[in-house]
Every structure is written in C-alpha cells, then in structure tokens.
Amino acid sequence: MSNIILMVVDVQNALIEKHPYNEKGVIENIKKLVSTARDNKKEVIYVRHDDGKGTELEKGTDGWQIYDEIAPNSDELIFEKQYNSAFHKTELKKYLESKKIDTIILMGLQTEYCIDATCKSAFDCGYKIIIPEETNSTLDNEYLSGEKLYEFYNYKIWNNRFANVIPVDEVMKVLINK
Template structure:
C-alpha cells in the first residue's frame, strides 16, 4: 500500500475570496504537506483552469497555487478543466504507474471538486482518506461554509466512499 497526498485547487483567487475557516484550513494543509515531505510521501497538486475570462484561467494571477503552499520543483501539478481531478488529466494513469493505492485528499471546494474527486477516486478503487478540517468552501443561500464541510465529511463521504479522520490521524497515515 503506497499513499500520496492530493492537494486540490488551493488557488490564489479561491483563497482571496475568504472561504470558511481559511486560516485554520491553510495551517492544516501545511501540516499535512510537511508531514508528507518528512516521510517521503508524494505530494501531488491539482489546479483548475476555468477557461478564458475566468479568474482561474490558465496563467492568470488567481490561477496560481496559493503562495503559502509553494510546491517543490519535483512535485507534480496536474491541470484540470472539470470538477474531477481524474477527468482528462492523466492523474489515474500516473498514480497507477507509481503504484499508489491510497489517497489523502484535501483542498477546495468541498461540494464541487473535492466531492467529485473523492467519489471518482473511490470508483477507481483507491482507499480514500479525508482529513477533517482539510477541505473548505463558501456559504451558499442554504448553508454556511462550515456546515457544508461538516455535512460532506459526516453525511456524504464517511464510509464507504472515504474515511474521514482527525487531522492527527491523517498525519500519521502520511508518515507510514
């Protein structure tokens, strides 16, 4: 069993829009990334391209990964155009070639790209872990960002799609 940390869509424009618990979210991601680096666990980034005219358009300032993450030069960044980190990105083939069977998934937005990627990873047969507090999103007319995160962690993903675990447990998983 080989594990990788998958960091999805933590891009400057999305962070600038002040998602729920932004500061704690970024601290949690940094802890996960640091733990993965310390253990030699691969960190893989996924970045959304919203297309021409979008704040997440390829090459635009908002498209860049958040400055606080600073991927290492050897770390892979997969570009995507859809909610799924897997659709037309080559990610599944890459993971398969590397023998990666377990994914710790974190990033943005909880109810869009994270949700789709968790479900797709499950469909591809990966063992999926979502660290509690390591995804975020924004309020909508029905729920606050906090409540959306809680709802997805507890009602949508947790068993059988993924194991939603405390941050410390996810850090230990990355260190194995």
C-alpha cells in the same frame, strides 16, 4: 503496506481571496500535512483548475496560481484540470497506476465541487481515500453556509461511504508509519 500519496486540489489564489470557511485552519492543516509527507518521503501532488478564458481561474492569471503558503516544490507534479473531478480528462489515474498508489489523502477546495467529485471518482477507481478533518473548505452559498456544507459532505456524504474522514493527527501517523 500501502502506497500512499498526498493530493492538494485547487488551493488557488482566487478561491482563497474569497475567504472560505475556516480558511486559516484549513491552510495550517494542509501545510502541516504537506510538511509531514515531505519529511517522510511521501509524494505530494497538486491539482489546479483552469475555468477558461475571462474567469478568475483563467490559466496564467494570478487567481489561477496555487496559493503561496502551500505551493509545490519544484520537483512536485501539478495536474491541470478543467472539470470538477481531478480524474476527468487528465493523466492522474495513469500516473497513480504507474506509481502503484492505492491510498489518496485528499484535501483542498471546494468541498461540494472539486473535492466531492474527486473523492467519488477516486472511490470509483478503487482507491482508498482519507480526508483529513479541516483540510477542505468552501464558500457560503444561497442555500447553506460554508460550515454546513463542510459538515454535510465530510460527515454525512463521505465518511465511511466514500472515504475515511479522520483527525489531522491520525493522518500524520499514517504518513509517518507507512
């Protein structure tokens, strides 16, 4: 039996207001998994990005706040970060070790930045990573659409290399049975 944690990364107002790919589906799936985790006594932790003074993700601003629909309960931890990886210069790894966590269910924003960096850092630290389908997203850029970025990272880069990308319903079973 593994020790599992649900991690929600950077689902913050400023990013949601830009309407990332599959925004509604991603939020609904995150809400469903957060609710399932809580109902089954699995810890949910949050990670929030501070991009510095004068940015849309400046600490303390409305844009920096975690999106209301998936906001943490008062007893749930928020790890603050300033780099793409939730592990870089934070206390996250130490905390996970103290809880003997070996499996991370990872979701959030943005696919090619903070989710990618956090996934690979977690992999390097020896964690098993599960990425539920349609629980991460990003924005179109000058090279690729948010949809293409989502598909490329989830199915070409991460799946069966750094993580297991599996349907939300399968992840719900993992949360219920572990």
